[in-house]
Amino acid sequence: MGLAGLLVLVAPAALPAVESSEVAAGREIAHDVYKGNCLACHRIPGDPKAVTLANIGPPIVQMRERFPDRAQLRMQIWDPTRRNPLSVMPPFGKHRVLTEPEIDLVLNYIYQY
Numbered sequence: 001m002g003l004a005g006l007l008v009l010v011a012p013a014a015l016p017a018v019e020s021s022e023v024a025a026g027r028e029i030a031h032d033v034y035k036g037n038c039l040a041c042h043r044i045p046g047d048p049k050a051v052t053l054a055n056i057g058p059p060i061v062q063m064r065e066r067f068p069d070r071a072q073l074r075m076q077i078w079d080p081t082r083r084n085p086l087s088v089m090p091p092f093g094k095h096r097v098l099t100e101p102e103i104d105l106v107l108n109y110i111y112q113y
Contacts, residue, residue, distance in 0.1 A: 026109025029102050036098065036106050041089065046113040057089060060110050067111075074107050 030036040031050065041057035044050035067073035076083060078093030092098040098106065 020108075022105055022108050023112065026105035026107070029098065030106050030109055035102065036092070038106070038110070044110070044113060060113050063111050063113050070107065070111060073111065074103065077103050077106060 027047065027049065030038040030044075033040070038044070038060070039050055039052040039054060041054050042060050043052055043054055044060040046061065063073065067076070076089075077098075079091040080087040080089040081091055081094075090097055092106075093100065093103055
């Protein structure tokens with residue numbers, strides 16, 4: 001029997017979901033050192049493109065469980081000092097580091113993890 005006779009095709013159990021353009025745009029902002037720069041402080045273990053050893057902030061995991069109300073997570077990005085006045089996380093909205101649409105894109109990106 002030749003090599004062709006040993007070939008076994010295996011269908012994947014589930015095809016990966018196609019990433020939306022909004023999630024991709026959010027990733028780009030979050031990973032951009034001049035914009036979100038999330039990887040400076042946070043690990044995002046679910047994203048293989050998020051390469052960092054950062055441990056200043058909590059890892060971006062279980063976001064839906066930690067923030068069942070998306071508005072609460074958005075406010076955390078917009079101004080984390082509301083929840084914790086001593087936070088080292090920049091208030092991305094309050095200080096206009098990110099625009100309102102950019103904050104929404106980052107929110108869409110991290111809320112999937």
